[in-house]
Amino acid sequence: MIVLDNVTLTYPGRTGPVTALAGTTLNVRKGEFAAVVGPSGCGKSTLMKLVTGLIRPTAGTVRVDGKPVTGPVKMAGMAFQNANLLPWRTVLANVMLPLEIVPPYRQRFSRDKAAFQDKAMALLDVVGLGAFADRFPWEMSGGMQQRASLCRSLIHEPALLMLDEPFAALDAFTREELWCVLRDLWQKLGFTVVLVTHDLREAGFLADTIHVMSARPGHIVESRTVDFPRPRDLDVCYTPDFTQLVHELRGKIAEVRQAA
Numbered sequence: 001m002i003v004l005d006n007v008t009l010t011y012p013g014r015t016g017p018v019t020a021l022a023g024t025t026l027n028v029r030k031g032e033f034a035a036v037v038g039p040s041g042c043g044k045s046t047l048m049k050l051v052t053g054l055i056r057p058t059a060g061t062v063r064v065d066g067k068p069v070t071g072p073v074k075m076a077g078m079a080f081q082n083a084n085l086l087p088w089r090t091v092l093a094n095v096m097l098p099l100e101i102v103p104p105y106r107q108r109f110s111r112d113k114a115a116f117q118d119k120a121m122a123l124l125d126v127v128g129l130g131a132f133a134d135r136f137p138w139e140m141s142g143g144m145q146q147r148a149s150l151c152r153s154l155i156h157e158p159a160l161l162m163l164d165e166p167f168a169a170l171d172a173f174t175r176e177e178l179w180c181v182l183r184d185l186w187q188k189l190g191f192t193v194v195l196v197t198h199d200l201r202e203a204g205f206l207a208d209t210i211h212v213m214s215a216r217p218g219h220i221v222e223s224r225t226v227d228f229p230r231p232r233d234l235d236v237c238y239t240p241d242f243t244q245l246v247h248e249l250r251g252k253i254a255e256v257r258q259a260a
């Protein structure tokens with residue numbers, strides 16, 4: 001689904017060129033849940049921008065679904081640390097926003113509005129927000145806003161979901177709740193995920209594969225398969241194997257930070 005081959009990305013920078021990624025190679029299979037972890041500033045967000053076509057590589061190639069990425073990738077949904085819901089729209093209207101913008105939904109929006117509303121309500125029900133569709137974002141907690149943001153990123157049925165630290169601003173309990181929401185959505189809808197996170201437990205609980213990046217200029221130094229059986233529940237996070245995994249990932253990141 002995603003193939004980065006020997007990618008380098010250099011930003012012009014205000015005080016001179018900044019090479020964010022150098023020789024980055026990554027493969028993510030269709031339907032896979034991939035996590036990307038690494039030290040601060042190693043180029044994780046840059047990687048996301050390359051895959052979604054917001055920026056072009058300085059060298060190397062980026063392919064999504066077999067095609068070279070030459071502009072914004074329409075098949076991708078995105079969610080970020082900040083839910084970024086529009087404050088003047090209700091939750092339902094926020095979730096429906098991509099259908100007003102993304103073709104082919106855009107052309108059918110007026111005609112099929114009732115069906116689209118049903119679709120948005122069904123998604124809100126899955127994440128436990130069915131009763132809050134008429135609320136405004138400012139009437140809801142950060143966790144509820146992030147649930148709505150996930151629905152908005154999935155309403156146009158993207159084959160690929162790109163998540164840049166979506167739960168980083170939430171408290172530990174809410175974060176774990178949201179892990180389960182994301183797990184259930186992924187299992188139900190079958191999209192491919194790339195999750196950038198600083199939280200190694202989050203990566204271990206959710207991902208099939210965890211890619212560890214080096215310090216800047218970033219590249220993938222290790223790709224680990226996570227083979228805890230699915231469906232997983234939060235109890236897996238309290239097993240010795242899970243602790244061992246987190247410990248080893250932490251050691252690897254400390255090592256690449258020191259090498260920088």
Ligand SMILES: Nc1ncnc2c1ncn2[C@@H]1O[C@H](COP(=O)(O)OP(=O)(O)OP(=O)(O)O)[C@@H](O)[C@H]1O
Binds near residue numbers: 047
């Ligand atoms: N537009 C830009 N111009 C110049 N340098 C940039 C630009 N965007 C990012 N950088 C630099 O490129 C490097 C990688 O940035 P990026 O945001 O991809 O890292 P990150 O791993 O997502 O960081 P963090 O973990 O702190 O969120 C950083 O050193 C950053 O300062």
